[in-house]
Each structure stands twice: as structure tokens, then as C-alpha cells.
Amino acid sequence: MRANIRGFDIFKGHLDAAAQAALVGDVRRVAEAAPMFSPDTPYGKKMSVRMTSAGSVGWYADRSGYSYAPRHPGGGPWPPIPGAVLALWRELTGLARDPDCCLINYYGEGARMGMHQDKDEASFDWPVLSVSLGDAGLFRIGNATRGGKTESIWLESGDVVVMGGAARLTYHGVDRIRFGSSTLLPKGGRINLTCRVVF
Numbered sequence: 345m346r347a348n349i350r351g352f353d354i355f356k357g358h359l360d361a362a363a364q365a366a367l368v369g370d371v372r373r374v375a376e377a378a379p380m381f382s383p384d385t386p387y388g389k390k391m392s393v394r395m396t397s398a399g400s401v402g403w404y405a406d407r408s409g410y411s412y413a414p415r416h417p418g419g420g421p422w423p424p425i426p427g428a429v430l431a432l433w434r435e436l437t438g439l440a441r442d443p444d445c446c447l448i449n450y451y452g453e454g455a456r457m458g459m460h461q462d463k464d465e466a467s468f469d470w471p472v473l474s475v476s477l478g479d480a481g482l483f484r485i486g487n488a489t490r491g492g493k494t495e496s497i498w499l500e501s502g503d504v505v506v507m508g509g510a511a512r513l514t515y516h517g518v519d520r521i522r523f524g525s526s527t528l529l530p531k532g533g534r535i536n537l538t539c540r541v542v543f
């Protein structure tokens with residue numbers, strides 16, 4: 345099922361169980377090579393999500409701000425973006441240009457992500473593709489500026505969202521997850537992949 349909320353294209357149930365399980369395997373391999381970490385924010389608080397990346401650069405945050413880093417904080421390179429993720433990007437965006445970064449966020453029990461814009465990229469002409477795996481997450485969609493009325497939708501395992509066009513800089517966040525609502529991840533939690541063209 346395809347829905348559009350405030351310019352975000354939402355493909356509910358796009359990935360079947362086998363595709364979801366295969367992506368979890370891909371994520372596990374990325375996290376073995378580039379372990380998950382909880383970044384510090386410029387506000388001096390650790391993020392509640394754990395994250396790593398695949399691609400030529402990885403999204404990174406520390407006390408000095410948000411950026412894309414050419415290497416994992418451990419010093420090694422980021423693994424390549426898995427083929428199935430690139431295939432999904434090409435299928436749903438129709439673009440010949442592949443993403444530079446696939447950020448992998450893991451939401452454990454109690455993790456959330458405050459309202460923000462994705463604006464650390466050089467150009468906002470490219471969409472952001474977001475894939476949800478595991479426990480359901482309450483995704484809030486706001487406006488082009490902070491504040492105002494918002495709309496929320498539960499993103500479930502296998503749902504894919506394309507945030508592009510006029511909605512590329514729309515504020516969004518994850519209020520909470522429904523821990524234990526999916527059996528995809530043996531220890532529970534939610535994985536979200538976001539692919540972005542960075543340069």
C-alpha cells in the first residue's frame with residue numbers, strides 16, 4: 345500500500361519477511377566490520393539510538409556538530425552499502441545516482457529521535473530513503489520549519505519511506521518504539537536505514 349503524508353511517500357509492507365530477514369543479515373555484517381556506537385550530540389548528551397554506517401562516508405555527531413566522516417570512529421573504513429539496499433534505492437527513487445551513505449540506526453527499548461531536518465548533505469535535490477525493520481516506531485512528520493501541527497504514523501517492519509521533493513527538508517522524528525512488537529530481531533528493537541546522497 346502506498347500513502348503520501350505531507351509529501352513523504354510511504355510504502356507500507358514493501359519488503360516481505362524474507363527480504364527483511366536478508367536485510368538484517370546485511371546489517372549484522374556491516375555492524376561486525378563497523379561496530380555500532382552512540383554519538384555525543386553538540387548539546388553534550390548522548391543520543392539514545394546506536395548507529396553505524398555503510399558507504400563512502402558515515403554520518404557522525406560529536407560535541408562540535410554533525411558531519412559525514414570518511415572513517416568509522418575506530419579508524420577503519422565504512423563497509424560498502426549492501427547490494428539489496430542499493431537495489432531498493434534504485435527501485436523506489438528511480439535514480440541512476442546511488443547514495444553515498446546508508447546510516448543504520450538501532451533503537452533499543454526507550455530510544456527515540458527528536459524532531460530534526462536531514463540537512464548535513466551538500467544538496468537537498470536528492471531524496472532520502474528510509475527502511476524500517478523490527479519493532480514498530482511512531483514516526484512524526486512536521487513542517488518545513490520547527491513547530492506547528494504534526495501527523496504521526498506507525499512505521500512497521502518492511503515499510504519504506506521516500507522523503508524528497510518539496511518534503512526533503514520537512515522536520516521528522518521518532519517519538520517511541522513499541523518494544524517487542526516484532527519477532528524479526530531476536531533481542532527486540534528497531535533498525536532504521538536511511539540512504540542519502542551526500543556530495
Ligand code: SIN
Pocket residue numbers: 449457474481483499516517518536538
Ligand atoms: C532518521 O530520521 O534519521 C530516522 C528516521 C527513523 O528512524 O524512522
Ligand code: MN
Pocket residue numbers: 460461462516
Ligand atoms: Mn532524519
